[in-house]
Amino acid sequence: MDSPLMEIKMMRRTTVILADDHAIVREGLKLLISAMANVSVVAEAADGDRLLNLVRSVTADILILDLGMPGVAAQFISDLHSLAPRMKIVVLTANTEPRMVRAAIEAGASAYLTKDGDPEELADAFAAIRNGDTYLGQTVRFAKSGHVPVTDILSPVPLTPRELQTLQMVAQGMTGRETAQRLGISPLTARKHRENLMRKLNLHSTAELTAYAVRLGMPVG
Template sequence: MKRIVLAEDHAIIRDGMKLLLSTRRDWRVVGETADGNSVCQIVRDTEADLLLLDLDLPGCRGIELAQQIRAQSPETKILVVTANQSASSARSAVAAGVDGYMLKHEDGDELLHAISVVFSGVRYVSATLAHALEAPLGSTPQPITAREQEILVLIASGHSSQDIATKLNLSVLTVRKHRQNLMSKLALHNVAELTAYAIRDGLATTPPGS
């Protein structure tokens, strides 16, 4: 039995989701909330297999919440269900470690399909959005070298380029070049996205104070 948590601030949408999910005997809604501040606790307490997450919940910033859940509950799948059709939002969500990005204008059958895809271990992205992206979100990134992985872990741990250069006996310019190569290979755009990627893949934990 797959345990599912709903994080959606519109009651009518939550009720519709619950009704739809009740058609599947192997899925069960074990928790729901309209408050972003309670999501992490509910996911942890229910040991949820899947979180259906609205990025615009009161009391939180959706991408940061996804990062927190990914760090806290790495086994929980996260399927974003949002009205936000921005390609940059989808990229940020994927960089934060979500397993799927679905638009709210899709129908109920598509939601069931998206959940099945995510449970199968494949990333899901609404077709209308995927076509708008410069590169498919599910594409395999270029492999990174051992040195690049070492620098990625240090970046994600909150170290500056100067700190990394001193620690690894490299020049600051070399460290910056490695960082640029990482962003290019992984199709990421800044240190925050590198950090989210490292946390998602278990290479680092959330930096202190985050």
């Protein structure tokens, strides 16, 4: 525990990249993090593209990422991960939707915090990551009751790629016909994708489907 090696590791400053589209939130987070011992914010980004460029040129120990900022979905985490395998990713977002949490963790995130959680969770998450653990914020952790391994926490019905695409179109206010046109398939097939979606998600109207898609953080037309 107190080996010289550990001490050296503890001594080195932890470097952090901040990615959030809200400048005010970034500014606040910067102050919050600067108050932590041995942690420095080394860079910031306000959208997905600039973040990718940033990660190519700057190395950091931890990325604090707001899922839901322009150009950033859960799958974006995999891209970042393959670009900078040693960088740990802390998701910090307003989205508490179980499917989103699952997608983020599966894509390689090391922590999932929500913005309505206790600010101290940030330090807790950092500590967990230092131990190689995965950390979930309280809001998310207790969505499903009790203390269970991260991987067991939530298992929403998996959606196929086509179903996800269809869901996105619905979120953008597109009709079945428009969806079919965009995907280059028969309206009847688009219809079937939507039907499967509704069965899997137990939703039964366009309005419900749209509302769900928006909760997932999908871009709204």
